[in-house]
Amino acid sequence: MHLEHALLEVVLSHSNEGIHMVDTAGITRYYNRAAATMDGLEPEEVLGKHVLEVFPSLDKGTSTLLKVARTGKPIVDQQQVYTNFRGVEISSVNTTLPIFGQEGHLLGAVEVAQDISGTRKLAEQIIDLRRRLHSEDPATKGEQGARYHFSDIIGESRTLREVLTRGALAAHTESPVMVIGETGTGKELLVQSIHNASMRSHRPFIAQNCAALPESLLDAILFGSVKGSFTGAQDRPGLFELANGGTLFLDELNAMPFQLQAKLLRVLETGELRRLGDVRSRKVDVRIIVAMSADPRQSLRPDLFYRLNVVALELPPLRQRKEDIPLLCRHFIKRFNSRLGTRVQGVTPEAAKMLAAWQWPGNIRELSNCIESCLNFRSEGYIEPKDLPEHFHRPAEKLLRPELERLEKNMIFQAMNRTGGNISKAADTLGIPRQTLQRKLGKYKWHDICNKNNHQQKQEGK
Incomplete structure (x- = not known):
């Protein structure tokens, strides 16, 4: 038992996510180094003390830890933006879970916090920059992201020309377009070409990779937010509003969680959206083009798939059009x-x-x-x-293993990014045991890469 406790302590203390545990009285019983770093404190300043004593800006109604320790009901993916005790603005996504004893008695609550400060700051800067560009020079709206045309796509193979012909026809309609193709086949070139050949060519073209952001942040980035929708939130339009009158390109749509897919479906069907935390709807006129490298039937809600799969364009891989190589x-x-x-x-x-x-x-x-x-x-x-x-x-047999490992690594990293680093969810997505995924994460140095990225973000924030 001592060994198990020691192992648990090592794992929790070296976690990249902040972990804060309280009992039902609100007294902190565990507080790891990552949580201390996010809050700008030392663990000794928090351990053994009441939550409200350490964080006087909170109260019983606003503290998620106290709320869950009192009600026993989990709070999942709660966004928070706050200034820590060292004056640094922190953006996090928190999940707070109740802790029950063997007989079902509520013992307390534990909160796991993921620091997304660097990602949120960059995403908001990009949105603000796009908004300023739109307002300062409306004449350049169609040039801000779509610079490719059908004439820029190189190839004379029959399979490619058929796709381009259908794409050119689709450019003159308003229907959604779904582009499917392996990584590196030129999906965005085709998407930009469709926009530039359409009646919306002089209106905004905005692209967003859905695999690049965690779910809670992607929601606010796409649909916007209003002040008070979560701690630290400001009134900010989302990409749908910035793309109004033009085209919104959602790359790697298969990485979008099902809950957000439902929200996207409502916008497609009604032409209206609600910003995160808002009570009123806003009309938007946006053409949606999506792209993905995986089978959409395996990753999209059926209703969203049929709503988007009006014009389906599948780009052939290079191995199927080798006559284009010269x-x-x-x-x-x-x-x-x-x-x-x-x-x-x-x-x-x-x-x-x-x-x-x-x-x-x-x-x-x-x-x-x-x-x-x-x-x-x-x-x-x-x-x-x-x-x-x-x-x-190299001989062909020596090439297979590294290529398979590369594909496996990419699939694992994509699953981890889509699930916000949740190993259990990622393992379910991949259809493998959790222990197998943990072993492969070690093999491909996932945690080392995350630590390096977090370190770089902290250095940039200094």
Whole structure:
């Protein structure tokens, strides 16, 4: 039992999330280092003291810990913005859970707080910048994010041309568009081209990656917030309002939690939205285009899927249109010659065969990376086999394992990001045991990466 307690103490004390536990009297019984850092305190200043003694700005009605310790009812994903005891503004998402004994008696409450200060600050700065740009120069609204046109999409293969033809036809309608394609196939190029060929081309084009933000923050970013909707909230329009009259592009929609999908569906069906915490509805006129790399039927609510899947465009992976590789190579050689000051003229037949034989799991983005790599080692003439990256020269059986590990790592990290770092939820999403996910998180150094990112955010905030 002593070993189990010691292990639990090590895990909790090294957690990246703040953990604060009180008994039913409101006395703090556990308070880890992450919570102390967020609050600008030392653990010794909090342990053994009543919550209201340490945090006098709270009361019995506003303290989520006291409320849950009193009612036994959990409070999930509560947003909070506050200034800590060192004068630093902190944004967090808190989940507060009751603690029950073996016989069902309420023993207290524990609060787990995730610091999203860096992410929230960046997202709000981007929204404020977009709002200022819109208000200062309305003539540039259509140019703020959509710079690609159908003529910029390179390829003559039949599969690609069919998609582009359908995309051009869809540009002249107002229906939602769903773009499906593997990572690196050029989904955003197609989306921007549709916007620029539409009647909304001179209106705003705004893009948001749904996998980049936790659920509670994504809600406020998309739909806006009103003052008082959560602690520290301000009146701020969301991306729907900023895109009014234009196009809103939601990338990686499959990462959007089901609760937000329901809210998105209501906006699509009614043309109205409510800001977070607001009581009144606001009309918006926005065309929605979404994109995802996974099967939408596996990750979208059925009602939302049928609402969005009016115009479905599936971009083929590069391995299914290898006849376009020579055209793409010429394009990238020209681009990187200009950028790097080189004078490479093309690709030798031998190197071209190796490029054609490759399966391109990273698609066009991988090909671009490959050509740029070659031009870092060759300043003129033609790209030869020896100029190609090392993995082109490995036996095929040695390539499979790292590629599978790369895909596995990406899937795991995406699941962790979508669930806000909740290992149990991520394991359910992936369909694997929690213990297996914990082992793989260690293998791919998930916690080290998170610690590094948190450290960088804190350094930037100093």
